[in-house]
Amino acid sequence: MQGAMYKNSLLRTLPRDSVSRLGLKPVVFELGHEIERPGHTIDHLYFVEEGMASMTNTFADGSQVEVGMFGYEGVIGISALMGTKRSLNRVYTQIEGRGYSSLVELGRREFQRGDLFQELALRYVQTQLVQAMQSAGCNAKHVVEQRLARWLLLCSDRVHSPTFKLSQEFLADMLGSTRPTVSLAAGILKQEGLISYTRGVILILDMAGLENRACECYGIIKDHLDNYTEFDSGIAEAQAV
DSSP states (O other): OBOTTOOSHHHHHSBHHHHHHTTOEEEEEOTTOEEEOTTSBOOEEEEEEEEEEEEEEEOTTSOEEEEEEEOTTSOBOGGGGGTOOBOSSEEEEEEEEEEEEEEHHHHHHHHHTTSHHHHHHHHHHHHHHHHHHHHHHHHHHSOHHHHHHHHHHHHHHHHTSSEEEOOHHHHHHHHTSOHHHHHHHHHHHHHTTSEEEETTEEEESOHHHHHHHSOTHHHHHHHHHHHGGGSOOSHHHHHHO
């Protein structure tokens, strides 16, 4: 029997015995909760049920930019299953929530069994690569209003709600832009009746309109994040050849 009780896509897809071997422990993700820090050992895997976390690159001047996003669809700390001992990035909660943790050693044992957990973990790595590449291209090609619309939609998808708390300073960091630029872009989306933004609380008023305002990158990233557990891995075909 699969883990139908879970909201996390990966846990929900795994058989019950596989989930049991992960030794999951409940965890609450408070706003700003530090999950990984550069140079620090990765001791746990985290499976988000509610909320969202960002992976960022931090520069010498203290500024940062988002290079990855985590929600209910996958697992945080997956690089530790492939030999990484210390994190290269900062990972922290940007929208509070809850989930589960698993000791890296337990996750590594399950990964090395070569069963469904390994297959799903590798698919999720591919999904993160797609997200990173698409975001990099988006940041270079598309205007800030499109990028902001894309990012707000992805946030909404991760928390299953049109309402969430985000500061303009945080939005600027995530988009690799300046606060005045993001403020102007948010003002344009607000004037168009797509969002409201008051005291750090964002409400998406017109989901379809915001999707039309966003670039095509939103649909590409969303498709991979939502459906990676169902993608054909090609493993069966390779074995049959």
